[in-house]
Amino acid sequence: MFRKPNPSSGVPIYVQLKEQVRHAIETEALKAGDQLPGIRSLAETLVINPNTVIRVYRELEQEGVLEIRHGIGVFVISRRRSRSRAEEMRDAQHLVHEFVDTLKKQGLAEGEIRRLFEAELAGEIQRR
Amino acid sequence: MLFYKAWIETRVRFLAGLVAAAVVCIFYLEQHAWLVSMWAADLQNPHGYHMKWMPLGIHEYGWYLWHYLYDNYLQQVWALFAILFAFGGLIRERNGGTVLFSLGLPVSRRRWLFTRLLVALLESIGLSLFAVLVIAVGSAAIHETFSLSQVLLHTALMVAAGVFVIAFGNLCYTLFPGNYLSLILTLTLLGAPYLWLQTYMQHMRYLGRTPWIGYLDFAHTMAGPWQITWTTTPWMALLVAWTLTAFLLMATVAHGDRLDY
Amino acid sequence: MEIVLTTNSSHPHRFFATGSISICWKAWRESRGRFFSALVLLASFVVYAVITSPGFLSRYNTRFPDKTLLYSVYVWTGLFHYALQGLWVLGAFIVALGGLAREKTTGVALFTLGLPVARRNLFLIRAWVAWAEAVAFGLASAVLIPVLSAFVGESYPFFQALAFGASMTAAGLVVVAFGLFLSEIFEGEFTSPVAGLCTLTAIFLGYRAHTLRGWNVFDVMSATTSIDPKTQLLTGGFHWFGLTICFLISVVLLGATHAVIQARDF
Amino acid sequence: MAAVIETIELKKNYGNHEAVRGLNLSVNAGSVCAFLGQNGAGKSSTIKMLLGMIHPTSGGGSIFGHRIDEERESLLIRQKVAFVAEDKRLYDYMSVGQIIHFTRSFFPKWNHALETQLLERFELPPERKIRQLSKGMRTKLALLLGFARGCELLILDEPTEGLDPVAIEDVLQIVVSLAAQGTTVFFSSHQIAEVEQVADHVLMIDHGQLVLNASMYEVQEEYRQIQAVFTDPVEERDLRLPGVERVKIEGHIASFVASRNVDSIVEHVRMLRAGNIDVLPISLKEIFLEKVRARS
Secondary structure (H helix, E strand, O other), X not given: OOOOOOHHHOOOHHHHHHHHHHHHHHOOOOOOOOEEOOHHHHHHHHOOOHHHHHHHHHHHHHOXXXXXXXXXXXXXXXXXXXXXXXXXXXXXXXHHXXXXXXXXXXXXXXXXXXXXXXXXXXXXXXHO | OHHHHHHHHHHHHHHHHHHHHHHHHHHHHHHHHHHHHHHHHHHHOOOOOOOOOHHHHHHOHHHHHHHHHHHHXXXXXXXXXXXXXXXXXXXXXXXHOOHHHHHHOOOOHHHHHHHHHHHHHHHHHHHHHHHHHHHHHHHHHOOOOOOHHHHHHHHHHHHHHHHHHHHHHHHHHHHOOOOOXXXXXXXXXXXXXXXXXXXXXXXXXXXXXXXXXXXXXXXXXXXXXXXOOOOOOOHHHHHHHHHHHHHHHHHHHHHHHHOOO | OOOOOOOOOOOHXXXXXXXXXXXXXXXXXXXXXXXXXXXXXXXXXXXHHHHHHHXXXXXXXXXXXXXXXXXXXXXXXXXXXXXXXXXXXXXXXXXXXXXXXXXXXXXXXXXXXXXXOOHHHHHHHXXXXXHHHHHHHHHHHHHHHHHHHHHHOOOOXXXXXXXXXXXXXXXXXXHHXXXXXXXXXXXXXXXXXXXXXXXXXXXXXXXXXXXXXXXXXXXXXXXHHHEOOOOOOEOOOOOHHHHHHHHHHHHHHHHHHHHHHHHOOO | OOEEEEEEEEEEEEOOEEEEXXXXXXXXXXXXXXXXXXXXXXXXXXXXXXXXXXXXXXXXXXXXXXXXXXXXHHHHHHHHEEEEOOOOOXXXXXXXXXXXXXHHOOOOOOOHHHHHHHHHHOOOOXXXXXXXXXXXXXXXXXXHHHHOOOOOXXXXXXXXXXXXXXXXXXXXHHHXXXXXXXXXXXXXXXXXXXXXXXXXXXXXXXXXXXXXXXXXXXXHHHOEEEEEEEOOOOOOHHHOXXXXXXXXXEOOXXXXXXXXXXXHHHHHHHHOOEEEXXXXXXXXXXHHHHHHHHHO
């Protein structure tokens, strides 16, 4: 289900793994209530350090995406919360569409817009 | 398991040692008839050499075995191979590149050393017993009888005093590893005093004096008198040999522990 | 860090010269320890033999008054024909050991073979250095005899010692070639020395005790056929035939070794 | 978490060359600790000292509480530690099966299941002589002899050197699964990608001294690369802030490598009327190059 992270892509492995888990939930490859693979087995299949898997699971638990039941396993949070998540994504996409149009009208090229977004995103990662 | 490894490393040398010992024994057994006839002829004609030991050589086969084998050539071949058996160990593995693997095992350096020395000693004993076997078979072939107990006592004495040679060989190899340097250095450092002391002591005995340095004459200690009884075994000399061996072992152990790999 | 590629191959032959000189140095560097210990071994033996000779001679002559022993006879039979020759054979053999087979076990053969030097040159240079060292310590110890004899009140013609030394080391090429041959066949660190020492001592001692009474290399080395039986000094006539036979055998041995090296894969 | 490996002011001189200069490192139980450094930085010397193969010139250390420079205690260490050396050569005259049988006799907790699994995964023919194995096969065999010992601590000196990608992935997978079962792994390496993938603690050594001792979490969370464009030229002096590892100024552009309190640095730079400030994550490789180049 999960692809092996690419260690030399410059993006830290735990970030790649988190994106994969989120992506799996958004594309509903992982439905609510499904159990995620154990720490040891996921570490072995993806050939990454077990502590990295633990950290991803803990951070996703804090973000309310997953739920760790000690001694049993890690489960995706129930459906209700995740559906609204999908709707939020659609609204956000609409907002971005309009915003990009206004920027284009002001004469900015696509490259510049993309760099602005990346700088903002990078800044945003650092501030959290 | 360590014995298994030490044995594999010295197997070829052991076989070569057996061959060499067999060659020396057979050679001198085959020479016996010819030499006895020559001595008899010498004693007859007045101009010939009249050596004191010639009558003994003609009549006493036991003496002949002792003189030519246990006092000379078999002793030297045995000592040479005892040294070669003692060569090797962790030092040799260093240029073979496997020392890091060996040292990674939970085996102390001393255990490695003592296993190597024990295997070398066992092989030397095996070599000397094989020589006895060859003598037994050879003597039967040339229809001569000899007292097996005397020959076994000589073997035991040779090995007992010979431990010094084994310890010396190992120390020499540890100090000058590899590239054959250790081989020629051991032969020089051990061979020169061995031969010089032997001739010097023979001369002294001829004059009837026995200076204290006689105890260092390993050739004589390893050979001992040609008829060994409880009183005539050179106990003092054996004691000196063993103390020297102990010192050598301590030096090898100390040097071995201090080495960096 | 810029890497500047400079390829000046203006003097290809010079590379060859410096290349073989460094191979020479490598061969010398490897056998240097053995050379000096062999030199010390032979020199100390000569010193011992010459210094104890007066005592020995006087004792011998008192015991066998009718067979007086000349100093030159003592030197020849004791040294050139027996002990010094034996030690020289031992030294020459050990100096000739080493080489590519030995380097294979220590894992460095691949580097040596990686150098732009033909295997033939690697071997021939090593052979030449080994023989030169053997000649060096052979002549040195031979020449030492007349020098020391003066101190002991005896005299030994300088030219005779030099001739005996030359004959010993020249015919001794067979021993060096034999050492080279054994060290290239056997990879083990001890198999070649053990095998070599056993065969050499067997022949050396066997020859003494009449079984190999006939012609053999040790006679040529001590020039037995061209000495005056009474004084055992050279009588001018040089034993060319024996020497040529020795060179022939050495060439055969060197050729065989060369073939072994060419065929061996590392 | 008790420290499995501990060194106190460990020093080693070869003649007047100082290979290791006062090293203080500690590796916690259950962690996978990587030991990064250039050739000749002192990695192998340190590892050999930990296992008693080389005697430290001064200082000391302990593994599982046993002192490393004591011959008897070093023996106890080697009963609990599996070591795979940088030089992977083994006894040429033994066959693969023989050397496995030989090594197994020293380790009561030998892991037979792992041994057979690795034998078949690494495709090692048991009866072939080691003399006839290629360098890669010999490395796999040496690793097998280390992994299958069933020890609590695994010390590997450049384990994946000379291996094909498939074998490297196998080795890393074994390291990860052993780590997941609680084995502590301490390995030196040059493959930074592997280190980022598998390690959770990083030690960097340069010219015999420790230049970085941080967990992978810190490296990814706290280390940042900051680039600021200044309107008027600025001096390097007033950019020497706490947490700044290195500053490089080219005309108007100043680039920093910061190891901690990145926020205060950004505030300070903004105060110096910097125009555009970019804060970017920094990969382990860049940190390694910065650390090593800065000192050479």
